[in-house]
Amino acid sequence: MGIQERKERERERRRQDILVAAKRVFSDKGFERSTIEDIAREAELSPGTLYLYFKNKDELYASLTVRVLQFMSVRLAHAIEEPGLNYDRKLANLIDAMFDIYEFDPVILNNMFHLQSSETLRDLSPELIEEINTLSRKSLRTIAAVFQEGMDEGRILRRHPTALADIFWSMFTGSVLWKETKQMIGNEQYPLKESIRLGFSLLDKGLRQQALDA
Amino acid sequence: MGIQERKERERERRRQDILVAAKRVFSDKGFERSTIEDIAREAELSPGTLYLYFKNKDELYASLTVRVLQFMSVRLAHAIEEPGLNYDRKLANLIDAMFDIYEFDPVILNNMFHLQSSETLRDLSPELIEEINTLSRKSLRTIAAVFQEGMDEGRILRRHPTALADIFWSMFTGSVLWKETKQMIGNEQYPLKESIRLGFSLLDKGLRQQALDA
Amino acid sequence: MGIQERKERERERRRQDILVAAKRVFSDKGFERSTIEDIAREAELSPGTLYLYFKNKDELYASLTVRVLQFMSVRLAHAIEEPGLNYDRKLANLIDAMFDIYEFDPVILNNMFHLQSSETLRDLSPELIEEINTLSRKSLRTIAAVFQEGMDEGRILRRHPTALADIFWSMFTGSVLWKETKQMIGNEQYPLKESIRLGFSLLDKGLRQQALDA
């Protein structure tokens, strides 16, 4: 049984190595131009070996997304787990967490967007799709829960918490996307963090306008 | 002279026909899986003919983006041209315009995202890149100008108008993106308009919190 | 009838214009990379028009060769036509003529070599092949005749005149070819004229070794 377990662990470890290699290659060459062989070389394995760990290229792509989603899930949970935090603190922590997630894998959005194209999803195993779905929902629920608390604490307006989480997430991904586009087209630096902070702060303030709103 | 002109017009018309066909194909099959031959068939032309109108596949892709950006530019300008509109009205008009833009070409973001990957941009002609850059800036300036007016009218907080336009745009694209993802992964309907409206209204309110902000 | 003739003349003139344009394009871009459209542009005509004057691309290629062969034929005849020339003078004149031919069209060999490939010849009209054959033979006969005279004058050894003409021609074309190759591979200048002169002078001397030979 111990042997079984060790093998299992080693297998998982190798899988992670491949994913890390893939991430590096994608960062370097972009998705379209990255080949299985590139990734294999980066992972110091042969192309064939990759297929022992991933059904096909799309599953490998998708697994990268899972990796990010797992990190996101953990990181977000961590952001709010400390007991005794009020809405203000938790929101601030969430925002910090988003930056960490971005830095964990700046290519995350390319990744997820790539995944979206129905072509790619078509060949994914249902289990993987389910895993992505579950992880996404979990993170979204964490965010929504914070807004819920804000409402319960009477600090912010009552809106559908999930809707607010959607907006929170959209603003974040939209900003990252826009940063990329601007840099690519205009060759200019984009102050991503400042922009996101300003956006989040405006959203937050907008939610607090109880007096004017009612 | 008349002949010259007519030819010119016919050429432009044919170009547009191809772009429309390309849009249809992309919507159907997604970018990656769409081939030049698919588009040619849809346009009822031969593959070779497409190359009389577009230097290569990437330029064809990019031209689709230009098409959308042109529409956006015109639509946004239209949204604020009516004289005597105050900030409130103009912002509302802008938001309506964004929905029109989305409806004009929901695939727009796939498109622009595709464009983003530096690989694709590498082979674009500098003129095309410049055109995309110019059109983007123009629309952003239109949006920024509205925020500027809001500040000048004393209705909203003084923030960098371009930063606000960036946020406005990011929220929009992020929402569209997220809608796609959610539908793809979770198979659920996403109330895009409501979400965007809520987001924009929160941003707007956030900007108006003068009293709390100072 | 006069009209008929004028038309004929104009047609021939246009044909020559096209050939001149083709020659320029080939010199610039090489054979493989030259397209019918390139030639048409250089000739300030449309691609379709070229097909009114040449059955297809191969015939156009071949006609270039004919052009050179015609020039060669005339130039060689001219080299020996002056009455009262002895073998020595005629041989010297022939050699000068070869340089003129080379300068008339340095690409000549590419041309003729290209023609050689059976693929190209397959589609040529029998008339054109016959014309090339006739012109080649004519020039060779001119060269052979000079050697014949040298023998009749007792100045050179008796060898098969045609064989000597073949050698004369081979040395010339081989040198031009080798010049090209050396320049291409080694990037060095090649003293073509000096080399050919030395070669021809050695051949000539070899032919005169009556005493030693017998």
Added chain:
Amino acid sequence: MGIQERKERERERRRQDILVAAKRVFSDKGFERSTIEDIAREAELSPGTLYLYFKNKDELYASLTVRVLQFMSVRLAHAIEEPGLNYDRKLANLIDAMFDIYEFDPVILNNMFHLQSSETLRDLSPELIEEINTLSRKSLRTIAAVFQEGMDEGRILRRHPTALADIFWSMFTGSVLWKETKQMIGNEQYPLKESIRLGFSLLDKGLRQQALDA
């Protein structure tokens, strides 16, 4: 270590198999009409496999030339290596060697000619160009050395040995070329060997005319 070596050998063997197949195809169909697919079929491999051994079509072409140049280099060296040979014997051996080279690969000149067009060379790797250059020079030096010895032995006139080697080589290639052309155009047999022997003997005699020359 043994495994490494065996793989290396097998790889080289496969490379040679492909080159042999390519040679057959080129002989059959000529260069222009030979496609990668043709060669792959002849080699009983798939098209993709060829690209594991050759960067692209031009490199495959060029490698054929290298093959011939290697043979030439070895064959020429062999021709003069026997100790105690004087100039007369060495020259005779060189000439025999040239015939062997011709028979080793009659398509050689097509090949080298093809290579000449700068278009083709443009895409060759610098290493390959360098290899071709080096091999060519080596053979030329071997030929030149024989002439040098002839001069040192006082048997032939003092001329630049390299220039004589150029002429030697030009006469050979020119003859082969001319044989092809004559057969193609006139459908007649051409006595290549006799022609070349006559040419070389004339050159040789021309060089020996010390008395007349001085």
Added chain:
DNA sequence: AATGAATGAGAATTCATTCAT
């Protein structure tokens, strides 16, 4: 488990040639 050579289906692109105007 790992390898990596081989596969072969595709994809983008070119260009000689045609033909309606």
Added chain:
DNA sequence: CATGAATGAATTCTCATTCAT
């Protein structure tokens, strides 16, 4: 005669995937 837009067959090359070792 001339045009030049359109054609579409043909070609090179790529790369995810397989499978014998």
